[in-house]
Amino acid sequence: MNRLQQSAYTLMELMITLSIAGIVLGLAVPGMNQFIQNERLTTTTNVLLTDLMLARSEAVERNLPTIVCASSNQSSCTDSSFDQGWLVFVDTDTLLSR
Secondary structure, three states: OOHHHOOOOOHHHHHHHHHHHHHHHHHHHHHHHHHHHHHHHHHHHHHHHHHHHHHHHHHHHHOOOEEEEEOOOOOOOOOOOHHHOEEEEEOOHHHHHO
């Protein structure tokens, strides 16, 4: 085979390509972190909104109070912040006091 017909990338071309790829990735990573944080916030907001709509629907359907409360252990309403999670339940104790 003739040497003139062979083609390949030189070491210099590969180094330049890797350098450009590294610069582009270095610029893209901080933006990606912000994008991921925004998507997590949007997802959490949508889940809370869905649970609030569920609570409203159950309250209307059962004609009983429905509670949405902050909870970090998913078994009691002791927290004051919704950042660790929340509970949605129908308050059947109200039925007993009627």
